[in-house]
Amino acid sequence: MKFKKLVAVLSTVMLIGAMTVGCAKPAETTAPAASTEEAAPAPAAEAEAKPEEAPKNEKLVVGFAQIGQESGWRDAETWSILNTAEEIGVDLKFSDGQQKQENQIKAIRTFIQQEVDVIGVAPVVETGWETVFKEAKDAGIPIVLVDRRAAVPEDLYAGFIGSDFILEGQSAAKEMATLLGNKGNIVELQGTVGASAATDRMTGFTDELKNYPDMKILASQTGDFTRAKGKEVMEAFLKAYPGEINGVYAHNDDMALGAIEAIKDAGLKPGTDIKVVSIDGVKGIFEAMAAGEANVTVECNPLLGPQFFKAAQDLKDGKTIEKWIKSDEGIFRQETAKDDLPNRKY
Numbered sequence: 045m046k047f048k049k050l051v052a053v054l055s056t057v058m059l060i061g062a063m064t065v066g067c068a069k070p071a072e073t074t075a076p077a078a079s080t081e082e083a084a085p086a087p088a089a090e091a092e093a094k095p096e097e098a099p100k101n102e103k104l105v106v107g108f109a110q111i112g113q114e115s116g117w118r119d120a121e122t123w124s125i126l127n128t129a130e131e132i133g134v135d136l137k138f139s140d141g142q143q144k145q146e147n148q149i150k151a152i153r154t155f156i157q158q159e160v161d162v163i164g165v166a167p168v169v170e171t172g173w174e175t176v177f178k179e180a181k182d183a184g185i186p187i188v189l190v191d192r193r194a195a196v197p198e199d200l201y202a203g204f205i206g207s208d209f210i211l212e213g214q215s216a217a218k219e220m221a222t223l224l225g226n227k228g229n230i231v232e233l234q235g236t237v238g239a240s241a242a243t244d245r246m247t248g249f250t251d252e253l254k255n256y257p258d259m260k261i262l263a264s265q266t267g268d269f270t271r272a273k274g275k276e277v278m279e280a281f282l283k284a285y286p287g288e289i290n291g292v293y294a295h296n297d298d299m300a301l302g303a304i305e306a307i308k309d310a311g312l313k314p315g316t317d318i319k320v321v322s323i324d325g326v327k328g329i330f331e332a333m334a335a336g337e338a339n340v341t342v343e344c345n346p347l348l349g350p351q352f353f354k355a356a357q358d359l360k361d362g363k364t365i366e367k368w369i370k371s372d373e374g375i376f377r378q379e380t381a382k383d384d385l386p387n388r389k390y
């Protein structure tokens with residue numbers, strides 16, 4: 045909850061800032077007109093700019109179209125974007141899409157009108173971006189994909205900053221196999237339908253599972269990356285497969301935490317009767333592992349603010365960036381969760 049409050053405060057500050065910027069008259073009409081007798085040459089006027097504040101055109105201006113606030117991971121990513129912008133003095137225009145693609149597309153069009161230097165977007169789903177990305181390209185504004193991919197031609201975005209979701213899924217399957225002794229039935233809580241994070245985590249897990257013929261996925265269903273839906277779907281799975289479920293694989297920790305509630309409500313021991321493997325590495329899953337109620341989390345780093353704004357500044361300076369800037373992450377297990385917990389940043 046603390047993160048959510050911090051995000052709410054920071055995003056309000058940013059949004060007010062953006063609106064002020066957005067509503068203010070363009071700089072040239074707000075500067076006091078020099079009278080003819082005082083007409084000073086342009087250089088003198090520039091010399092008056094406060095030393096600590098770079099002239100407007102040098103300040104990095106960025107628009108960021110965020111997905112929403114569906115999970116603890118998302119709040120951590122938003123905090124990282126807002127906090128880094130605050131720290132390095134970026135003019136950030138931030139939009140919360142409330143998990144709707146049309147809101148993100150509207151925000152991107154607003155950023156184009158505001159003539160920002162760079163647009164960052166975390167695409168809620170992979171498809172439906174080509175038209176608006178072309179509009180940004182035609183306006184000469186580069187797009188950086190952050191944390192999720194978009195199914196568009198490579199020339200429509202400068203680069204992708206994020207994890208290898210297929211590898212995350214493969215790692216989760218290997219961890220589940222170890223926990224079940226290479227044998228058992230699994231249910232899968234999938235992320236948002238159409239999101240690259242969900243599609244690829246499913247692909248990685250199911251591909252790796254082919255190496256374990258005695259392990260089977262009984263059922264898969266989306267929990268939309270939220271704790272509430274994860275609990276709801278797990279309740280249905282427990283009713284549909286009484287006594288048959290040995291493990292639950294959740295595409296994110298929030299859904300796993302919901303599943304843990306459902307397992308306990310059914311009178312079973314999560315982490316023992318049903319093994320729990322998920323992805324993200326948020327604090328809540330470390331607390332569950334420390335309590336013996338979850339077994340493994342595959343980390344997916346949300347603190348992408350520094351990498352994102354470095355890429356944005358490089359693009360503003362006319363440099364190119366790597367097409368895929370990978371975030372590096374680890375795998376964390378129940379055995380070390382108590383010691384890991386104090387070091388977790390999100």
Ligand code: GZL
Binds near residue numbers: 241
């Ligand atoms: C992953 C990110 C996913 C997280 C979820 O990069 O897109 O979205 O795994 C979040 O927690 O909702």
